[in-house]
Amino acid sequence: MRRAPLPRPARALAAALLAMASLAAAAAPATAADGDVQLPVVSSVLPSGEPCAKASTDKAEKQPWTWQPLGLSRAWRLTEGAGVTVAVVDTGVGADIPALSGRVEAVGGAGEDCVGHGSFAAGLIAAAPGEGVGVAGLAPKARILAVRGTGTRGETTVGQLADGIRTAADQGADVIYVGRATSTGKDELTAAVAHAARRDALVIAPVVPDALPKDSTTGEPVQRAPWYWPASADGVLSVGDYGPGGLRPEQAPPTDGADLSAPGDAVVSVGPRGSGHYYGSGSSLAAAHVAGAAALVRARHPELTADEVARRLMISGYPDDPPRLDPYAALTTVLTDKGGAAPKQAAAQLPEKAPSGPRNRALAIAGAGGGLVLLVAGAAVVIPRGRARGWRPAP
Known part of the structure; x- marks a missing residue:
């Protein structure tokens, strides 16, 4: 059966480990x-x-x-x-x-x-x-x-x-x-x-x-x-x-x-x-x-x-x-394919791109809500001052 040779670093590591095993034997x-x-x-x-x-x-x-x-x-x-x-x-x-x-x-x-x-x-x-x-x-x-x-x-x-x-x-x-x-x-x-x-x-x-x-x-x-x-x-x-x-x-x-x-x-x-x-x-x-x-x-x-x-x-x-x-x-050993290949890492799955329509509607609603908050905050400051001056222009 044909087989692929190990990479050179792997062979070097294996040789060192085998030398240690031989000494132990x-x-x-x-x-x-x-x-x-x-x-x-x-x-x-x-x-x-x-x-x-x-x-x-x-x-x-x-x-x-x-x-x-x-x-x-x-x-x-x-x-x-x-x-x-x-x-x-x-x-x-x-x-x-x-x-x-x-x-x-x-x-x-x-x-x-x-x-x-x-x-x-x-x-x-x-x-x-x-x-x-x-x-x-x-x-x-x-x-x-x-x-x-x-x-x-x-x-x-x-x-x-x-x-x-x-x-x-x-x-x-x-x-x-x-x-x-x-x-x-x-x-x-x-x-x-x-x-x-x-x-x-x-x-x-x-x-x-x-x-x-x-x-x-x-x-x-x-x-x-x-x-x-x-x-x-x-x-x-x-x-x-x-x-x-x-x-x-x-x-x-x-x-x-x-x-x-x-x-x-x-x-x-x-x-x-x-x-x-x-x-x-x-x-x-x-x-x-x-x-x-x-x-x-x-x-x-x-x-x-x-x-x-x-x-x-x-x-x-x-x-x-x-x-x-x-x-x-x-x-x-757990093998993942019928051919006996080495176990494979699962491919990374990126989330699908969200539809643009709902996103745009959400941004519009958020923008409108933010503007309304700003108007209310501004009114809370301006209205009391206007009443205090009798609605006369500021000097």
């Missing part, structure tokens, strides 16, 4: 991803010969750093996403994850997740908070529709992603999270997004891949492509990521073309099975947070279209370039 208690607990790292693709991801035996008991910028406690006072279905087009979602118990519906074989990435993203979207555990998704009462958008080991094609988006839309998903970004497939993925839009489903995708592929000759990451899909398709809400200390150095330029940014660096979520936790980084994980926020908005404002939900998320974001996701503001 750095001073916060250590999280599981900071080394307090050694958690396994989630992968997007499993290398050849590596076994499927196992259930983690460790849990992050402290609240992750993401709670502060996302404001989950305030948002949950308004809604927890009940009644909304979020499709996860990724590696699948484990059907027996306790934090998602009873809320996962799988299409085909998507109820099994060998890689763990789709389960991790689903946890960021909708995991219910556990007793004594600080990890939870943004919409803990939303339903998850698991749709396979990759092979069993995480490898993907344009056709798999496009089919996944179409399937999710046809299954009635309100929000469609896509966990991949590819440099090819513009036409096919744009058509799939248009298919979802006709069914009023909001598609959310990472603006760039979590990791750039490596050159087969040099072993170095290839140069970033100017566009990635489906994020660049019209109607998709594209997302970049940031961490507790701001942007990662290797990200630059990190969020070019993104509509929103959200926490995606060193975030904690569930694994493909069991109640333990993993941690990971990348724009795909930031996109999962935005998908959870979209579920909250659709639950609280069911009258809004998919496009209006996307605009609300962007307009209500914390001022930066791109704006930073603010779920509570997205739930409470």
